[in-house]
Amino acid sequence: MTAIEIDGLHKNYGDLTALDGLDLTVESGEVYGFLGPNGAGKSTTINLLLGFLDPSSGSATVLGHDIVTESQALRRRIGVLPEAFSPYERLTAREHVRYAADLKDVQVDPDALLDRVGLTRDAWDRPAGGFSTGMEQRLALACALVGDPELLILDEPSSGLDPRGMAELRDLIREESADGTTVFFSSHILSEVEAVCDRIGILVDGALVAEGTIDELRDGTETHSPLSIRVDEVPENLDLSDLDGVASVTVEDNTLSTLVTDAGAKIEVIRRVDQVAEIRDVISEPASLEALFDRYANGESLTRTGDDSDGSSAEVTA
Numbered sequence: 633m634t635a636i637e638i639d640g641l642h643k644n645y646g647d648l649t650a651l652d653g654l655d656l657t658v659e660s661g662e663v664y665g666f667l668g669p670n671g672a673g674k675s676t677t678i679n680l681l682l683g684f685l686d687p688s689s690g691s692a693t694v695l696g697h698d699i700v701t702e703s704q705a706l707r708r709r710i711g712v713l714p715e716a717f718s719p720y721e722r723l724t725a726r727e728h729v730r731y732a733a734d735l736k737d738v739q740v741d742p743d744a745l746l747d748r749v750g751l752t753r754d755a756w757d758r759p760a761g762g763f764s765t766g767m768e769q770r771l772a773l774a775c776a777l778v779g780d781p782e783l784l785i786l787d788e789p790s791s792g793l794d795p796r797g798m799a800e801l802r803d804l805i806r807e808e809s810a811d812g813t814t815v816f817f818s819s820h821i822l823s824e825v826e827a828v829c830d831r832i833g834i835l836v837d838g839a840l841v842a843e844g845t846i847d848e849l850r851d852g853t854e855t856h857s858p859l860s861i862r863v864d865e866v867p868e869n870l871d872l873s874d875l876d877g878v879a880s881v882t883v884e885d886n887t888l889s890t891l892v893t894d895a896g897a898k899i900e901v902i903r904r905v906d907q908v909a910e911i912r913d914v915i916s917e918p919a920s921l922e923a924l925f926d927r928y929a930n931g932e933s934l935t936r937t938g939d940d941s942d943g944s945s946a947e948v949t950a
């Protein structure tokens with residue numbers, strides 16, 4: 633079954649096109665990471681899905697409900713963590729959760745939910761006006777979980793959370809997913825969604841530029857992976873310029889650091905170096921997630937390690 637079906641969605645704010653014909657499908661039970669740089673249109677998409685905005689054109693359904701004509705019915709079945717959650721200053725944490733339950737017309741055990749999101753017991757009966765950003769975010773998450781929703785829509789859920797809070801959030805998403813809940817969450821950090829998402833969609837300028845598992849995204853574009861080779865002594869005039877797929881080479885002490893596009897290029901580099909020097913160690917790493925995201929989101933070329941200005945490394949012909 634399909635949890636979210638978006639078909640040619642456009643949203644204009646005056647002359648500005650925020651969504652430019654977005655097509656996207658999220659299957660029931662999936663954890664879908666909705667990635668994009670600032671201003672890509674992630675929050676606009678979420679606000680449209682929740683019926684808070686009307687599309688300029690196109691259509692979408694959430695749990696089978698049309699987002700324009702059936703938004704009230706669908707909101708009862710989903711849990712939402714909005715981008716800018718701002719608690720009622722005078723209401724306590726417990727009162728917030730009870731209020732969220734009243735809105736959905738469901739029974740709730742506030743203590744169990746507040747405990748689950750890691751809000752410490754001493755904060756449960758304090759007015760939320762004095763909460764830190766991280767506490768506010770945990771409270772928002774507790775409210776989103778009210779009524780055991782079939783679909784969780786989380787807009788930048790880790791903002792304001794410290795590393796421990798982010799790890800707990802990942803655990804919570806995994807638990808919800810194991811229970812069969814569909815999770816759709818937005819972020820602009822690929823490493824954050826990579827740990828929990830089945831699939832990732834990358835939104836740029838209001839349209840998807842890539843979609844798939846992290847491995848599919850890696851296979852779908854040319855990214856540069858670091859390969860370092862430590863040798864007994866780096867020979868002078870080492871020239872790798874004729875090798876395909878070698879983006880850059882730098883030397884620091886006895887280590888050659890290269891950026892290469894594929895496994896074939898790695899092997900060629902190692903062979904060439906092996907002919908002229910004694911190899912002591914080889915370290916090969918996958919392309920960084922940041923590089924992968926940049927590649928899709930900004931079409932940016934990768935940072936070249938030979939650009940060091942302090943003179944500690946030198947560029948070799950590549």
Ligand SMILES: Nc1ncnc2c1ncn2[C@@H]1O[C@H](COP(=O)(O)OP(=O)(O)OP(=O)(O)O)[C@@H](O)[C@H]1O
Pocket residue numbers: 645648649650668669670671672673674675676677820
């Ligand atoms: N109410 C509005 N009126 C006018 N323009 C808007 C409005 N809301 C959003 N925009 C513009 O629409 C575009 C998409 O914004 P949106 O907030 O959806 O992006 P986003 O991907 O969620 O960004 P961020 O990661 O910064 O939250 C941006 O150019 C933004 O300035």
